Ligand SMILES: Nc1ncnc2c1ncn2[C@@H]1O[C@H](COP(=O)(O)OP(=O)(O)OP(=O)(O)O)[C@@H](O)[C@H]1O
């Protein structure tokens with residue numbers, strides 16, 4: 022019998038192999054369905070043992086990407102490798118990859134125990150019973166081992182789907198919105214559980230979700246995907262603090278984007294002119310090179326609201342802070358931990374501001390004249406060629 | 421039937437009593453819904469059964485009339501006289517069921533999982549034989565298998581006919597009037613009863629389960645053995661029952677395609693009822709046949725049911 026890669030990798034797993042040997046690498050991976058391109062030239066390297074989240078709106082090609090990695094869909098173009106092995110055209114049952122399906126796809130005629138043992142038995146693994154018992158304990162399913170899937174709750178079924186995949190200790194575990202069907206409390210609980218299992222077992226997780234919070238709390242690396250392409254890739258904080266596209270800026274959290282023109286570039290910072298002619302500063306590293314028209318961006322919680330100065334100056338910057346002096350509060354909602362304001366600028370744009378409720382600070386009312394300030398280092402700029410609204414509605418619809 | 425339907429309707433929906441106690445009103449509904457079916461079974465199954473049982477224990481002649489004398493010897497006499505036909509019926513029915521399963525499973529599988537947009541057309545083709553009568557279809561097999569037919573020429577050309585003769589499946593240099601022809605006829609006639617339930621259970625199979633099996637290291641063959649086959653067991657059980665039961669009691673195929681040595685018990689019963697007019701013997705054979713089938717079926721369903729059915 023031909024040796025199977027799954028066994029190879031699980032044999033070398035515990036002894037510890039050089040990390041590069043197990044990286045999952047996608048090269049210009051493309052999938053077309055007729056004229057429609059679902060996945061468009063993905064280039065990704067996912068480090069062995071990392072928790073990678075693929076985040077994007079519905080229909081952006083997340084499931085299709087996972088299906089290609091699992092071998093359930095043939096790429097139109099491109100290559101998939103795990104370490105040294107190319108697996109692009111390998112049959113699914115020859116890949117050291119397991120999937121937690123969006124629909125669970127548990128075998129209804131088998132008990133929980135038999136479902137979990139399915140993969141081990143196919144690979145003629147030794148000590149099936151003890152491995153199954155171990156994983157059932159890990160997923161807290163011991164008491165349910167002899168039930169059929171139809172006799173389980175949604176959350177329990179989800180854990181069976183997870184146990185059934187994890188027990189094989191695959192080189193790569195694919196999770197396709199495995200928490201989508203759960204209520205918020207159970208979802209949070211399972212997120213913690215998943216993260217714990219991933220660190221304990223040390224597998225590479227590729228986790229698909231369209232819940233941005235889930236991606237940010239769990240992943241080492243997030244890829245924001247849109248219309249079949251990766252918009253941006255990085256650690257959650259990096260992605261949040263410095264979005265590279267308007268889509269990423271809006272889809273991951275919320276952003277205020279103000280139309281501006283680059284006035285002057287200096288080595289460490291540039292100044293850009295806002296619509297009222299006022300100049301604000303943007304650190305050079307946060308401004309794309311070679312463009313004149315930009316969106317100046319700042320996250321709502323990075324903005325402070327102050328009582329208005331007497332004079333209606335245009336926007337400006339001093340002492341590491343950008344200022345927009347003459348603004349009017351149009352809406353204020355007290356949320357407990359914070360107050361959310363909508364503030365109208367002199368150029369009639371409404372900006373969103375989240376002010377932490379530290380106590381003692383004035384709470385402004387609609388109609389109050391205020392001035393806004395935010396740190397230069399929290400200001401970023403994006404190419405104005407992009408749609409400022411990209412990624413907005415989708416995010417709100419899911420919110 | 422109309423009275424049964426009236427009872428099944430339950431109290432009028434708008435009546436105040438019904439509206440006041442919804443729980444009571446709905447509690448009786450399942451029994452009301454059962455009524456028409458139970459009445460039907462009572463009138464057309466239980467009563468004739470009792471009649472048949474009583475007939476089998478009577479003595480007398482058509483001219484002098486029959487009297488219930490609890491003459492159990494009719495059973496022992498009839499069964500010992502026709503034990504060969506009795507056993508042969510089950511043997512042929514078993515073979516036909518097996519063949520129908522072997523032919524029907526791949527067919528149902530292909531229609532359910534591989535046919536795509538041709539599915540409806542193929543399904544119509546499976547049931548198309550029902551548009552002509554059973555008798556005509558069986559007669560057609562006389563033409564198909566006769567001595568100048570293509571099938572016969574193929575058998576002669578390949579000398580398969582010598583092989584089947586040596587095995588005792590055919591006699592002499594012909595296909596007709598042989599056990600082979602009878603089993604072929606039975607298989608053909610009851611094949612749709614095998615295919616339809618198989619199709620129904622395979623069509624329900626979620627293809628994502630097969631993807632999951634593949635993802636969990638099952639080759640397509642293993643996925644079939646571990647997922648598709650066990651999940652289609654309800655169809656297999658239903659199909660084999662729907663084929664085996666009528667095939668065991670069939671009296672047309674052996675009459676038209678066989679010879680006296682292939683006679684099945686249905687043929688004997690038909691003869692005793694309609695030609696010899698020995699009603700007690702015919703009734704005893706019918707009753708014995710039915711009880712035997714019932715026992716076989718319940719053993720079969722119990723064995724396959726507890727382990728395999730979802
Ligand atoms: N077999 C197929 N034939 C044609 N188009 C397909 C097929 N499978 C997927 N698509 C299309 O490819 C695009 C990406 O689908 P995919 O299932 O990968 O989305 P997704 O990102 O997983 O979305 P969701 O978050 O809703 O699960 C969709 O527009 C979808 O309609």
Ligand SMILES: [Mg+2]
Pocket residue numbers: 083084085123197
């Ligand atoms: Mg999906």
